[in-house]
Amino acid sequence: MKKFELLAASAIALIAAVPATAQTAPAAPAPAAAADVQDDTAGPDNDIVITATKRATTLQDTPISVSVTTSESIERAQVRDLLDLQTLVPSLKVGQLQSSANTNFIIRGFGNGANNIGIEPSVAVFIDGVYRSRSSAQISDLPNIQRVEVLRGPQSTLFGKNASAGVISIVTEVPKFEFGGSAEASYGNYNAVVLKGDITGPITKTVAFSLAGNYNRRDGYANYVNLGIKGNNRNRYGFRGQLLFEPSSDFKIRLIGDYDRINEICCTVANLFDGPTGAAVRGVGGQVNSNQRFSYDSYANFPSVTKIDNYGFSGQIDYSVTPQLALTSISSYRRVKTYTNADSDFTSADLIGSNALTTKVDTYTQELRLASSFDGPINFLIGGFYFKEDIKSDGQLTFGNNxxxxxxxxxxxxxxxxxxxxxxxxxLRALLGLPASTPATAFGAAGQGRFEHYKYGDEAYSIFGQVDLKPVEGLTFTAGFNYTNDRKKVSTNDSSTDTFSALDLVQAGFNYGVTPVAFGGLGLTPAQATVFASNRGTGGNPFLALQPLQFLPPFLNFPNAVESGKTHDDNLSYTLRAAYKFNRNVNVYASYATGFKASSFNLSYDSRPFATDFIPGSPIQSPAASPIRTAGLALANLTAGTRYAGPEKAQVYEVGLKGNFEGFGINVALFKQILKGFQSNVFQGTGFVLANAEQQSTKGAEIDATMSPTKNLTFTASLTYLDPVYDKFTGGSSFNPATNTVVPTNLTGATPSGISKYSIAVGGTYTVPFGNDKAVILHVDYAHDSAFKIAQGLPYKASPESLNASVSLQVLKGLELSVWGRNLTEPKYNPVIFPGVAQSGTLSAYPSPPRTYGVDARFKF
Structure with missing residues (x-):
């Protein structure tokens, strides 16, 4: 039997789940005012208290599909960042692409948002209640995490912004009114050093503080062979400070300030297929590690760098208006500054001189909500959310010397x-009436390229609420809504200095065919003139073979006379749910929910007018009128495409069961999730094309549970089954396997790439106590995804897995020493495949990460 089948059988036999997804007994809900501040309390028998529904409730009593990973589980599994979290939550997938600033979160097969600053993610990330709008603001190594809640499916009725596919809610520890803290130091292979520390305590009887910091440095495991430089390293640190004002049990203020810095060389690219252009790369002296899809050795002119400064401030106020009514306010400001530069041809030939991007994102949010905790049959929550974001993005892609x-x-x-x-x-210059070339304007001169400048503004507000009705004991009906109004505006100031890409080769061929000119005046030799005359005589255009080299054409900026550069979306999402608690051990629920994500702009050089605004082609090919031609805005080689993708609208049908027994707990969810207008962002060799899939759906099941045969032994596991399909995607794209190039494709009926049918996570922790406050703690966890197609149209598949283990010695109260290892089986796979930049027919890929291991010392006081 195959390894996966054995593991899946084990998972089903255990009926197990990720850590902390089931408990042993319910606890009474905390007062509404405590929903986000004192949410670390636990009920009887160590129930996990969460705030997934914006109230403090136990996981058992939360009738939605949610996984919770506690700080203890994170420590035992040596989870370093959100990339590692997916090994504990199989319905969550996290992908890091060409830089540390590009991380994509996917839940139940749905998710996007990386690689284009104009796209907000479909999976919304919140840290201590504050929305993080871009992936570069989401990947910090947060110290002092209390838990991570992963809410699956649309969550728009309780979260104010873009939660059409799910929510990741990260909760950190609240300052305490007694002194305490922790310190951790870890050393591993590749000279990995991880330091974390925090301290908390009272300042006065009503004011408490906490300070935390983290440092994460590691040598790179990849090699730029010709440069003698390591890639894929870690170099990041951060600080976080909090103040908690609690003058009374009815009034609390929590202030948070944080700063994170990343300065890394990331991410190494492997050559999966050395295409027909490879000979030309080597012909100019370039080196390529050909056809080594899993190799960490590569060639470049300079290392790919990522620099991120991420900081912000937030304030949360909780006020009990009455014993049954609580008011919560969360205000925040965040700024993210990123700089990336990559040798995007991924060879030692100097083809691409630079591919740099500098981005500044300023975000302001304000949330206000009122929640009740009546003893009667009706309770409610109502709130409002305001979001304002300003983005400036400047980039360039230029030709190198070769x-x-x-x-x-x-x-x-x-x-x-x-x-x-x-x-x-x-x-060509003679036929098109162009002046003679200079060194700077000659075809392909070093430094020519595209230069991008974008300004983006987004202002949105939403009103949301939820009502719970309990007509009889144990039965609860829930209805929720979210009305969102979103306005975006974009302006561009892009240009291209690539002389050759601005030539109208169709017009040049036409002029050559109708205007007899002596070949000497055209710069042709007699032999070349003979070839061209023969070609012209057959009605062909001798210049069209050069069109593939025109990949940096002039850009039509907007707003202009035809395109406003604005979108305005509004939507009413809602949730209907019935939940029944048979007894203290078993709950069931059934729900129907909708979700929404507003339009996203394509802030890249591949942003092009919609086909309804422009008929592409040379005027002699497309003489028909179109709004852009009528306005006199047409440019040479301008093509149609998309400026933005329309909204995503999600809906999910779900039934679930939560069982909680002594020593055993289980959560089961069956669902069908549909996303209309899914915002697809596909890389085509020199940029990304943004398009809406008319409808994508997934049928699936999730089984989460825990089993504790004895007090010191716990088994955990989970199983996720997904059956995704593009119900309709007429404007899709895929690789042509004959040429390895991306071409328009009707993907209706196709299975989306990158999604496993089965994903499992199993694990166990065994504690062997001895002496006073001493114990040996053994932990192991394993995650596996069934094979999936990596890229649409190509035969390559991947089957990721991760085996992690640790052995810890608790030598005295609070002090623990560990030996740990992650990714111990070191599987070989490519999470992402993409076409080679300026190398038609070449395929590039990211290799899977290597094995890591080390020692760790942790002290809590």
Whole structure:
């Protein structure tokens, strides 16, 4: 039997789940005013108290599909950041792409948001109740985490912004009114050093504080062979300070300030398939680690760098208006500054001189809500959320010193032995009436390229609420709503200095065919003129073969006379749910919910007018009128595409069961989730194309549980089954396997790439006490995804897995020493495949991470 089948059988036999997804007994809900401040309390028998529904309730009494990973589980599994969290929550997938600033969160197969600053994620991330709108603000190594809640499915009725696929809610410890803290130091292979520490205590009888810090440094495990530099390293640190004012039990203020810094070389790219352009790369002296899809050795002119400064402030006020009514206010300001630069041809040839991007994101949020805790049959929560965001983004992609020679090698023929790219320059300039070239304007000159400048503004508000009705004991009906109004505006100031990409080759061919000019005046030799005359005689255009090299054409900026650069969306989402508590051990629920995410702009050079605004092609090809042509805005080589993707609208049908017994707990959810207008963002070699899939759906099941045969032994596991399909996606794209290039494709009926049908996570912790306050703690966890197709249209598949283990010695109260290892089986797979930049037919890929291990010392006081 295959390894996966054995593990799946084990998971089903255990009927197990991720840590802390089931408990042993329910606890009474905390007062509404405590929902976000003193939410770390636990009920009888160590029930986990969560705030997934914006109230402090036990996990057992929360009738939604939610997984909770506690701080203890995070410590035992040596989870370093959110990338590692997916090994404990199989319905959550986290992918890091070309830089540390590009991280994508996916729940139940739905999620996007990386690689394009104009796209907000479908999976919303909240840290201590504050929405983090971009992935670069979500990946910090937060110290002093209390728990991580993963809410599956649309959550728009309780979260104010863009939760169409799910929510990740990270909760950190609240300052305490007694002194305490912790310190942790870890050392591992690749000279990995991780330091964390926090301290908390009272300042006065009504004011408490906490200070926390983290440092994470590791040598790179990848090699830039020709540069002698390591890649894929870790170099990040952060600080976090909190003040808690509690003048009375009815009034609390929590202030938080934090700063994180990342300065890393990331991320190494492997050559999966060395395509037909590989010979030209080597012809200009470039080196490629050919066809080594799992290798950490690569070549480049300079290492890919990522720098992120992420900081912000938030204030939360909790006030009990009456013993049964609690008012909560959360205000925040955040700024994220990122700088990335990559040698995006991923070879030692200097084809791409730079691919740099600098982005500044300023975000303001305000949430206000009122919650009741009546003894009667009706309770409610109502709130409002305001969001304002301003983004400035400046980027460039320029040619390197070898690009011109590379282009000439690609265009060599018997008629043009030195390459048609440069040899035809005098001809094309003469036919199109252009001045003679200078060194700076010659075809393919180093430093030519595209230069991007974007300004983006988003202002949104939402009103949300929920009512619970308990007509009889044990039965609860819930109805919730969220009305969202979202307005975005964008302005661009992009340009291209690539002389060749601005040429109208169709017009040049037409002029050559109708205007007899002596070949000497066109810069052609007699032999070349003969070839061209023959081609012209058959009605062909001898210049069209050069069009693939025109990948940096002029950009039509907007707003303009036709395009406003604005979107305005509004939507009413709602939730209907019935939950019944048979007894203190068993709850069931059934729900129908909808969700919403507003339109997203394509803030990249591949932002193009909609087909309804523009008919692409040369005027002699497309003489028909279109709004952009009528307004006189048409540019050479301008094509149609999308400026933005319309809204996503989600709906989910779900039934669930939560069982909680002595020594055993189980959560089961069956669902069908539908996303209409899914915002697809596909890389096509030089940029990303944003499009809406008309409808994507997933049927699935989740089984989560824990089992404790004895007080010192706990087994955990989970099983997620997903059956996704593009119900309708006429404007999709996929790889053409014959050419390894991305082409438009009707994906209706296809299975989306990157999604496993089965995902499991199993684990166990065994504590062997001896002496006073001494114990040996053994922990192991294993996660596995069934094989999935990595990229649409290609045969390559991946089957990620992760085996992690630790042995800890508790030598005295509060002090623990550990030996740990992560990714011990070191599986080989490629999480992402993409076309080579400026190398048609080449495929690039990210290799899976290596094995890591080390020692750790932790002290809590």
């Amino acid at each position: 690009f011109k020679a590379y282009a000439n090698l690609l265009t060599r023929s018997a008629a043009f032995p030195t390459g048609a790219y440069s040899a035809l320059e005098p001809t």
